[in-house]
Amino acid sequence: MAACEHLQSASSPDPPEALECPECVAAGSSWVGLRQCLSCGQVGCCDSSTQRHASAHYNATGHPTARSIEPGEFWRFCFIHRVIG
Numbered sequence: 001m002a003a004c005e006h007l008q009s010a011s012s013p014d015p016p017e018a019l020e021c022p023e024c025v026a027a028g029s030s031w032v033g034l035r036q037c038l039s040c041g042q043v044g045c046c047d048s049s050t051q052r053h054a055s056a057h058y059n060a061t062g063h064p065t066a067r068s069i070e071p072g073e074f075w076r077f078c079f080i081h082r083v084i085g
Contacts, residue, residue, distance in 0.1 A: 004078045004080070004081040004083055004085070006064040006065050006078045006080060006081065007065055007076050007078050007083070007085035008085075010038040010039075010064075010065040010076060011038055011039070012038070012067075013036060013037075013038060013040070013041035014041065015036075015069065016036060016041070016043045016069065019034060019069065019071075020034070020043070021034060021043060021044055021045040021049070021051070021053055022043060023044065023045075023051065023053045024045055024049070024051055024053065027051070029050060029051055030049075030050075031045035031046070031049040031050075031051070031053075032045065032046055032048040032049045033045065033046035033048060033049065033068065033070050034046065034054075034068070034069045034070060035054035035066040035067065035068060035069065035077070036066060036067050036069045037054070037057055037058075037061075037063045037065070037066050038063070038065040038066060038067055038076065039061070039063035039064070039065065040061070040063060042057050042063075043069065044056065044057050044066075046068075054066055055079070058079040064078055064079055064080045065077065065078050065079070066079070
């Protein structure tokens with residue numbers, strides 16, 4: 001299956017300076033994995049994390065794509081089509 005149009009047209013923001021979920025840090029909570037929004041560069045924790053900040057960012061903004069910024073992971077995700085590319 002070909003990648004969806006959102007993944008095909010997604011940009012590649014600069015990597016974040018710190019590998020942390022800023023919202024989890026502010027709340028004093030921990031996270032499992034990190035995702036970076038491909039529209040604006042926002043970093044949030046994954047859905048395996050308690051707070052699910054990456055999905056919350058999508059729900060608040062409608063920015064459709066994110067990528068894993070975990071070391072050794074090189075995939076992107078479309079929240080609209082629920083596909084990995």
